[in-house]
Amino acid sequence: MRQEMVLTDLSDLAQVMDRFPVDDRVPESMALVPVINGPSDPDAIETLAATAHDVLDAFRALLEADRLRRDGAQEDLALFRQYRDGAARAASVATRMRDAAQQASHLAGAALDGTARAEADVIAARMGRLATEAEAHAAVLQRKAAALAERDDIKQLLAEERDQEWKMEMQETLALAEGHLNARRYEEARRLLDSLVGISSVPDLNRTFRTLQNRLELVKVEAAQSALREARRCHRHQPVAALDLLEPLDLQGLPDELVRHLCGLWLEACRRIGLLGAVYYRAGFGSGAVLMPALDGTWEVVSSIGPRRWERGRRFAPQALRGARALAPIGSPVPA
Structure with a gap:
């Protein structure tokens, strides 16, 4: 962005002299491209190549570190799913046991046979203990899953998975819409293309989407012409x-x-x-x-x-x- 300056005397000019080229030379700190002082020689090229090699090595090391970190995060993501699914199963067991315990308690009070009432009472108590144990397991697993879900790397991996699933769904929708267009089914293709909200943020898919939209307009005209011909006949x-x-x-x-x-x-x-x-x-x-x-x-x-x-x-x-x-x-x- 260009910044305006107002100079009121020569002392102001002295303070900004370094911003202006002298003898067609631009200060190195302000140059848009590297300033080469003097002729290029083999030693300078060798130094440049060595520096570039070091930078590439540093970049490769960074890539490897990120790969290792990502592998570790993927393992923790699998553990997160294990905790989450385990918590859901334990909660389901607890719910079933609570419901069954209530039924057993009812039987303990309503059974005609005294022995059956006693056995139902024992079973109700056992089911209650199992429900409590399942709830405890569910709580522990939920806490572990929640702790993992709060990590930034896990959040990023989950977001990447959701984004990939969303793109795959859009690809499938585009393929279905293309099939309808090939069969000259205008309304079906239009509904599918209208459902693709946000596809403009995916350049590759958006190009396909635009192509199909153009084809849709052609199919629309063809469908209208076909309807006109049929209506004229009848x-x-x-x-x-x-x-x-x-x-x-x-x-x-x-x-x-x-x-x-x-x-x-x-x-x-x-x-x-x-x-x-x-x-x-x-x-x-x-x-x-x-x-x-x-x-x-x-x-x-x-x-x-x-x-x-x-x-x-x-x-x-x-x-x-x-x-x-x-x-x-x-x-x-x-x-x-």
Whole structure:
């Protein structure tokens, strides 16, 4: 970062003279690259090579020390898991013994045979002692596991494992999404890709993710075009089937011309299902709904399409649908 200086007299200049080059020479402490004073000679190169060798040796020693430390931490991590799992098993035994002891105590008081009552009482006491012993074991193991879990090296190893598991899960999700894209299953692929939160922090996986997203957009267009073709074939004689094809489509990001064809065909299918008194409400480009009057004076959605698609059966007050117009009969111009 550049620092501004204000000089008021020559004494101020003398204090900062070392910051400026003299005869095109930069002070070694301020040089961005090493300053070579004089010609390079074999002795200087030999000294440089020896120094570099020493630095590499120090680095290798550091790597080896870290490897040994990591191996030791891995052993302690295995011990941590052993303590943790042992504590869980002991706690489970204690719970079972406590429950069984209560049942045995109940039997000791309710059994019809006196001998059975006496034996049940003995068993209840024994189960109680076993439960207490198991709880003691669980407490000891829990303390040991907690002590290991507080160590920074154990925390780091656990965090690394969680991170690796998270990356593996994302890789599996990407592979599944790619399989759906290969099979042209847009919705399945979209849901999987939308679930990958935080993948941008993993550069390698993020590149694959971006590639699949681009493919997803292509598959989305293909799926919309396929639905349009199928709906065109059936909308005259099976308008409800055409609506079932068109309503679920995600129109966001599709070419405008394709959106116009989809919405136009959707509205045409709505006009063919014989709705009396229905209205058409345009919520924006590529978004609209057809509604019928309900007995309570509201308007009920029969069909809708687009980003603001409303589920069938949803009701609106008339004042919420300003601009709605009567659904045009077959043969009249389609609203723009």
